[in-house]
Amino acid sequence: MSRTVQSVERAAALLRVLSAESEPMALGELAAAVGLAKPTAHGLLRTLAGTGFVDQEPVTGRYLLGSGLLHLGSVTLDLNELRSETLNWVDTLAARTGEEARIAAYRDGAAVVAHHVFRAGPGVQVMDTGRALPLHATALGKVLVAFDPGAARSVIGQRLDRLTFRTITDRAALLRALADARDTGWASAVSEARPELAGIAAPVRDRGGYVVAAVGIAGPVVRLCDARGLPRSDLVEEVVGVSRSISRALGHGRAA
């Protein structure tokens, strides 16, 4: 028999254990499951996390299979393809809400706009397709950070730039906002990138359930929020509804 590399075998065993578990696992459990000392397992997991094959939950420190593994063998969705496949839905969102609508995906540390539909009404509006939006200060960005581990890695632990006095710059506060987004299935940003603007966004999932984009609306705080300064529930419903329709169109929830 030819010589094998022990650490590769051990890493594979860790991935197998993680793939069998539906819940994120603690270091101790994982080490016990493959019969390794904790420091050895930790080293392997840290290396795997670096490749994107394993992700670590920011708060609990528990491990789960990484998005890099999920996307192994598949190609990243081209932003122009994303636009051509979702054009009618994003139009519908803008038509139903009267606000400008965007779909964005995580690329190189930002939420990059793949498609932008103007708000209702006259006046000059400029297309910002291709523009990079800050991940921590926009609704689209927050959705990507909350659901896309790659985006999360690029934000957590980085300095959070202050854009307005409401921008979330505190790591713990951001983690709470992201946990909320995961619980409710949508995110908002009110006066966080620009004082007068608010946004509401929800995740778009592909066939495998992986979040490939965020779709949402943006507009004046006075139009998007109620008297208490919270996003209007009817608008949230529209955004979430369209995000589900797009996910279905991309194959999510369909039998393989």
Added chain:
Amino acid sequence: MSLPRYVAALDQGTTSTRCMLFDREGRMVSLAQREHHQHYPRAGWVEHDPLEIWDIVCRVVPEAIAEAGAVPSQVVGLGITNQRETTVVWDRHTGRPVHHAIVWQDTRSSAVLPAVAADMPEAEIQARCGLPLVTYFSGPKVRWLLDSSPSLRERAERGDLLFGTMDSWLVWNLTGGVSGGAHVTDVTNASRTMLMNLGTLDWDPELLAAMRVPRAMLPEIRPTVSSFGTTVAPVAGIPLTAVIGDQQASLFGQAGFDRGDAKCTFGTGGFLLLNTGSSPVRSQHGLITTVAHAMEGEPAAYALEGSIAVAGALVQWFRDSLGLIRSAAEIETQALTVPDNGGCYVVPAFTGLYAPHWEPDARGVIVGLTSYVTKAHLCRAVLEATAWQTREVVDAMNADASVPLTRLAVDGGMTADNLLMQTIADFLDIPVVRPMVAETVSRGAAYAAGLGAGYWPDRQVLRRHWRRAAEWRPAMSASAREAEFARWRRAVELAIGWGA
């Protein structure tokens, strides 16, 4: 509370048939769609089975109503829009087509064109119907069919056979078929048959003689928005309040009701229509004169039409035949990796060049190749080819119509390509605007049907539904534009020269 009311559009297209319901704000509330088979019995021949299409209509209409959670009585009107020129001939007693539908793309009628031209000079034909003597239009297709069989001609002359474009076939079946179906068409569809006189908006006896088409087999021509009857099948009791050809429907759906309004649809090919108001404008620059729409009791609105044979089809060819890209959308990704075309130009004259050149023998060329040119440069040249062809048609329109276009409203699948839209704005030097929801063909049929049913009081209400979804503004220097245009024109000359 009373149940909501809707207006329905039935869009019978070249590849599929769809039915959509729209609400009072002009928003789509449901959609049902099915594709039909394409039959290619010989090179250059394209046929559809009219019975298959009718069967699909019988499915999608109830499906769309059910998907909206509605019952037929909530649908106040149905509008039909359809692939134009495609020719159906059927037996009025049995309801059976005597032949598959001969599709607009089908070129078999080139065999009868010289005989037609011998019966009436091409200039005379164009003066009467506004159309150049080419294979698309229905008249030569009917002549080919009846020439192919003496017994068919005999039955046609006896009045046993009915001719119609796809709209006529569907209305006849929807209103009862052999049991009293209405044999009608609208002016926009009739204007594509090469049998209707543009001035009288009625069948032209001289054109009928030149095409050897018996008057007995022709449908009655009605205004676009008027009463076409009431449905009997597949659901009973829905008023048929509009019929309109697909490109005219798209102009209507873009709220292009008035003189000076224009739109360009970018799909497999490209179709630019300019509303020229109540008098037909005769093109001096190779454009087609056609009817935009007609409201009951009002003079018809005319249009100039220029078509680009190969637009999206060139991208498909790049993907399917050359394998240079995986998806149509990737052409933009590739093209954006380089700042320009690297000196390379693609003229996609696969089946000759249409407006304004009308060079049927021109053939495609790729010129300016050097070892510097990459796939990305070719991708850019592909997108530029569509933009330059649009420029040529717009130039022809501006020359024929007294007022130049100040902006171009666009729709169709290729409007998803931002680089293409920006390039068109750059090459035309006017803003390009895309309306919300690119389904303008169905929307136009719904608008027309809703006006006919009194669902909307007037066109001004519909104009307010038009919403801009995106806009691209020109950002190219005049000198760069003219230098590039000169190189494109040289490439076109090479394409024409190659086929000569």
